[in-house]
Amino acid sequence: MQESTLWQAVLGEVELSVSRGNFVTWFKNTQLIREKDGVVVIGVPNIFVKNQLERKFNDLVLKVLAKNGLLPERIEYKIHTGMAPAPRRDEDVLKNPGGFREASKTPKSSIANVTHSYRQGLNERYTFENFVVGGSNELAYAACQAIAKKPGKKYNPLFLYGGVGIGKTHLIQAVGNAILAAKPSTRIVYASTEQFVQEFVDAMRFKKNTSDFAGFYRSADVLIVDDVQFLAGKEKIQEEFFHTFNALHQANKQLIMSSDKPPKDIPTLADRLRSRFAMGMTIDMQNPDFETRCAILHIKAGSQDINLPQAVAEFLATRVQSNVRELEGALNQVLAYCDMRGVEPNLQTVSLMFESGKARPKHISARHIVERTAKHFHVSMEEILGPKRDKDIVVPRQIAMYMLRSELHLSFPKIAHELGRKDHTTAIHSIDKIEKELSYEGLVKQNVSELKERLYA
Ligand code: ADP
Ligand code: MG
Numbered sequence: 001m002q003e004s005t006l007w008q009a010v011l012g013e014v015e016l017s018v019s020r021g022n023f024v025t026w027f028k029n030t031q032l033i034r035e036k037d038g039v040v041v042i043g044v045p046n047i048f049v050k051n052q053l054e055r056k057f058n059d060l061v062l063k064v065l066a067k068n069g070l071l072p073e074r075i076e077y078k079i080h081t082g083m084a085p086a087p088r089r090d091e092d093v094l095k096n097p098g099g100f101r102e103a104s105k106t107p108k109s110s111i112a113n114v115t116h117s118y119r120q121g122l123n124e125r126y127t128f129e130n131f132v133v134g135g136s137n138e139l140a141y142a143a144c145q146a147i148a149k150k151p152g153k154k155y156n157p158l159f160l161y162g163g164v165g166i167g168k169t170h171l172i173q174a175v176g177n178a179i180l181a182a183k184p185s186t187r188i189v190y191a192s193t194e195q196f197v198q199e200f201v202d203a204m205r206f207k208k209n210t211s212d213f214a215g216f217y218r219s220a221d222v223l224i225v226d227d228v229q230f231l232a233g234k235e236k237i238q239e240e241f242f243h244t245f246n247a248l249h250q251a252n253k254q255l256i257m258s259s260d261k262p263p264k265d266i267p268t269l270a271d272r273l274r275s276r277f278a279m280g281m282t283i284d285m286q287n288p289d290f291e292t293r294c295a296i297l298h299i300k301a302g303s304q305d306i307n308l309p310q311a312v313a314e315f316l317a318t319r320v321q322s323n324v325r326e327l328e329g330a331l332n333q334v335l336a337y338c339d340m341r342g343v344e345p346n347l348q349t350v351s352l353m354f355e356s357g358k359a360r361p362k363h364i365s366a367r368h369i370v371e372r373t374a375k376h377f378h379v380s381m382e383e384i385l386g387p388k389r390d391k392d393i394v395v396p397r398q399i400a401m402y403m404l405r406s407e408l409h410l411s412f413p414k415i416a417h418e419l420g421r422k423d424h425t426t427a428i429h430s431i432d433k434i435e436k437e438l439s440y441e442g443l444v445k446q447n448v449s450e451l452k453e454r455l456y457a
Contacts, residue, residue, distance in 0.1 A: 006068055007032035013064045017441035018057075019124065026052050033080065038073035040065060043080030050077040059443035121190030121224075122180070125439070126173035130299055134292030137167060140283045144171050147254060148178035151186070151222050155281035157245075157255035161262050162285035164412075164428065165325025168258040171285075172224050175256060179222060189220035193230040194429065197237050210240065218247045222254040228277070229259045230425070233268045242273050249276070288324060293317035296324055297331055301345075306335060311347040319354060329406065364455060366404055366418045373400040376451050385420040399448060401427050402434035407455065 010032075015023045026049055033041040042061070044050045053061065054077055061075060128148070133141045143155050160168050176188040191199075196217075203213040217223060223244070231238050248255055259266060262284065263277040288296065294313040301308035308331075316334065320327045337353055338345045374384040377396035384397050397419060404415045405427075412431075413424040421427065437444035 003032045003034070006070070009068050010061070010064050013067065014057075014060065017060065017064075019440075022124075022440070025049075026057060031080070033078065035070060035072065039076055040070060040072040040074075041076045041078055044077050046079060050079060053077050056437075057442070060441065063443060063446075121195075122173050122176045122188065123436075124177055126170045127177055128174045130303065131167065131170055131174055132288070132292050132295040132299055134288050134295070136286035136288045136292060137171070140171055140285045143281055143283055144175045144256075145178075147256065148175045148182075151179055151254035152252045156249065156252075157257060157277065157280040159257050159259065159263060159277050159280065159282040160285060161259045161282070163260060163287065163323060165323035166285050166287055167324055168285060169226055172226065172256050172258055176222060176224055187219060187221045188224070189217060189222070190224040190226070191217075192226045193228050196225060196241070197230065197234060200237050200240055214240070214244065217244045220248065220253060222256070223248055224256045226258050227260070228257045229261060229266050231269060231273070232266050235270070238270050238273050242270065242276065245273070245276055255280075287321070290317055293321075293324070293327055296327065300328055300331055301335070304335065306345070309346055312345050312350050315347060315350055315354075326409075329409075333406070364407065366408060366410060366414075369403045369407060369455070370400045370418060372455060373403055373451060376447065376454075395444070398430035398434050399444070399451070401430045402448070403451060403455075405431050407452070 007030075011027055011030075014027055018027075029045040030049070030053075031043045033043045035041070042053070044053060058075060062072070065072065065075075128141075128145065131137075131141065140160050143158055146154050147156075147158060158172075160172060162168055173190060176190050179186050180188055199213055200210060203210040225241075231241060245255060257277060262282060263269065263274045266274070269277075294310070294317045297313040297316055298308055301313075312334070316327065316330050320330045334345055334350055334353065338349060343349050370384060371381060373396055374381050377392070377399075379393055379396045383393050384400060386393075388394075401415050401419055404410045404418060405412075410418070411424075412427040415427040415431075416422065416424040419427070434444060434448070438448060
């Protein structure tokens with residue numbers, strides 16, 4: 001088969017397994033350049049696409065290639081200068097190979113591409129439309145809406161704080177998505193604090209200077225930084241963040257931050273940063289009330305085309321009160337349970353499921369799950385519990401954490417402990433990552449379903 005025909009076939013299939021937005025953004029302008037000696041080279045228009053394909057879609061591409069008869073050992077994503085329609089960007093990328101996401105001015109003609117790259121950190125799943133507003137979050141919601149209408153004007157910076165899984169990320173990403181929808185040329189930069197830290201560290205280590213890094217963040221029109229509590233104890237990074245903050249704030253650019261606690265309670269945060277964070281609007285978000293929880297369940301079920309009976313929503317909203325992430329987890333569990341058995345999610349099934357404890361297979365221990373996961377991936381227990389950061393160990397480790405959460409509902413600290421980790425935020429982030437991967441058809445999803453199937457076989 002000709003390379004282009006083969007690639008068309010691959011793209012056709014990829015299109016079916018990722019969202020429309022993802023497809024257009026990451027796959028549209030790609031091509032198969034060559035296949036030789038076990039290496040498939042795929043041409044991509046810019047560094048953003050390269051990064052994203054490598055990080056997020058590599059497994060999927062491998063899988064679809066295999067379906068089409070190609071079983072390469074690895075894929076190389078190459079920035080391909082001959083590719084339309086992003087001439088300017090390619091130049092920039094070539095000047096700065098392997099460097100930071102481009103932050104220079106781009107001509108109007110390639111605005112569409114800019115939009116895509118600046119969407120990089122945003123997940124289009126998080127919108128205002130699918131965010132349920134109730135007493136616990138209405139103030140935060142209103143502030144975010146006001147910002148989306150006029151970024152940089154009011155509430156700058158916005159500092160949202162509240163416990164885990166109550167919708168902070170959803171809401172601050174919704175701001176970014178709404179601004180982009182209204183004005184696609186806006187430079188939105190969304191970054192988790194961890195990402196900010198990692199990029200800073202990499203810049204110091206590999207490039208010995210941080211000017212590209214600084215330039216990238218400082219060229220944003222809207223900078224959204226999630227979970228800034230992770231700046232605690234990181235002096236150098238706080239300093240960098242301080243300068244970024246000032247540069248943007250002085251230029252009337254919008255800053256949005258989230259944290260699990262208010263600025264005054266973030267330990268070892270430099271005073272000057274603390275006061276900057278608090279100089280705009282600081283809002284706390286609470287766990288949603290019963291009605292809001294029910295509405296969230298309806299929306300989440302609806303997004304999977306499932307009509308959830310009100311009685312089931314009420315049952316779950318009563319049972320799971322801790323936070324929305326848990327609530328969503330319980331709902332997904334119910335839907336999977338019903339799906340597997342071909343029954344409707346009605347009150348009888350759901351209460352039976354909870355009452356009989358079938359939802360929580362108590363006979364399966366945490367140790368057992370970790371062992372099963374390790375075995376599934378041909379990784380030793382020593383490796384999965386150990387400190388190694390190789391990808392072929394990290395992913396199984398993350399999946400093991402996810403499994404402990406989804407199957408045994410263990411707390412994050414407990415999960416971290418089971419995997420020999422001290423810091424429970426590692427568990428939160430690992431599980432987050434796997435949950436994100438599960439939202440599309442890739443190897444992770446396939447492996448997780450296989451694991452679950454075998455666990456209950
Ligand atoms: P946080 O960042 O506060 O830890 P997230 O924003 O990640 O929490 O929310 C966890 C999950 O709950 C997400 O899937 C999010 O879509 C959902 N969620 C939280 N609050 C709401 C809400 N009010 N309406 C709809 N979904 C919500
Ligand atoms: Mg979050």
